[in-house]
Amino acid sequence: MSSISWKRIVIKVGSALIAPKQNGCSSHYLLGIAQFIVRCKAMGIEVVLVSSGSVAAGSHLFNEQEAGYKPSIAVKKAMAAAGQMEMMATWDRLFDFPTAQILVTHGDLRDRERYVSIKDTIFSLLENGILPILNENDTVTTDKLKVGDNDNLAAMIAAAADADTLIICSDVDGLYDSNPHVNPDAQLLSDVPQINEAIFAMAGDATSKVGTGGMNTKIQAAKKAVAHGIDTYIVNGFTAQTFNTLLAGKNPGTHFSPDKKPMTEHLHWMTHTSTAQGELVVENDFDTELKGNSEDFTSNEIIAVNGDFAVGDIILVRKNDGTRLAKAKSNYSSCLLSFIADHDDQDFGSKYQETTGPIISDANIALLDDN
Ligand code: GLU
Secondary structure: OOOOOEEEEEEEOOOOHOOOOOOOOOOHHHHHHHHHHHHHHOOOEEEEEEEEHHHHHHHOOOOOOOOOOOHHHHHHHHHHHHHHHHHHHHHHHHHOOOOOEEEEEEHHHOHHHHHHHHHHHHHHHHOOEEEEEEOOOOOOOOHHHOOOOHHHHHHHHHHOOOOOEEEEEEEEOOOOOOOOOOOOOOOOHHHHHHHHHHHHHHHOEEEOOOOOEEEHHHHHHHHHHHHHHOEEEEOOOOOOHHHHHOOOOOOOEEOOOOOOOOOOOOHHHHHHHOOOOEEEOOOOOOOOOOOOHHHHHOOHHEEEEOOOOOOOOOEEEEEOOOOOEEEEOOOHHHHHHHHHHHOOHHHHHHHHHHHOOOOOOOEEEOOOOOO
């Protein structure tokens, strides 16, 4: 890129930037980021901020802070509740326009109605010049309901906000071909045209000391974002120069190219944000091209119906050997599908579908490329 053509961006800031010493919030690194946001807004670019740091910001308020102490999950949630206030207050002080807090869980994002409601709120805030600041609602999440890291959350929000650019701040300059913390010869990759297994292998499983994400979750996030046609950058959030370079239209870190044929918003949500409530298992030699022909899919192809799902829920279609074929909205409940799939009369299902309609509609299927 040579000059900025962004219309709407999402920037993700991690705990290590908010509370570098885990002793409450510090504006040390946030000043440069806030200035970047102010300058973007002055150029007419809409900005959404995804900020981690509630646990790191709140931990110093708890008595149990002794060396080696590991807080229980309940105490961490309490730290998040207290730290979120401190974190929002710190951000708010840095801007002379209003900010707004949105706390979400994966339970909210994977429910289509709640997802649309979150989108609408983000758009209303942006239209009114208010900076939306999102974080995971750590206090109410259980393992089943959480995204777990704000890198993936930021990618889901970038898709929901229909952003053209996602900037993920890291503690290193971008993606290296090996871990730069241990290998001084590690080379920075400036451009990643396609995210494949080799790219994930480079990310390793390194995690930051503060916060939950590492390079791996950043690559997962980049994969989600580029699938929606979003230009994605991993940059060093600790140096102010990063943001000057970005504003000069240059790449200070690693740039991930957006997919040439991005998924529509609805299919992207189905693939990358929703969670399948159950699954339809088909024979290993099932080779019908589901795309465009998914309405021909009949109960005769189903060898097992797993899980408990209702009409309208998202399900996974997979082969018996585990290969994932597609995620789709089911027009039938698991109960009804089990009944027709198990019926002695082989034609029963097809006849039933002739009057009731297809199990999966062509408009509501997302093929998965991980097979
Ligand atoms: N939501 C967590 C927090 O605010 C951070 C998650 C992450 O670090 O990715 O502390």
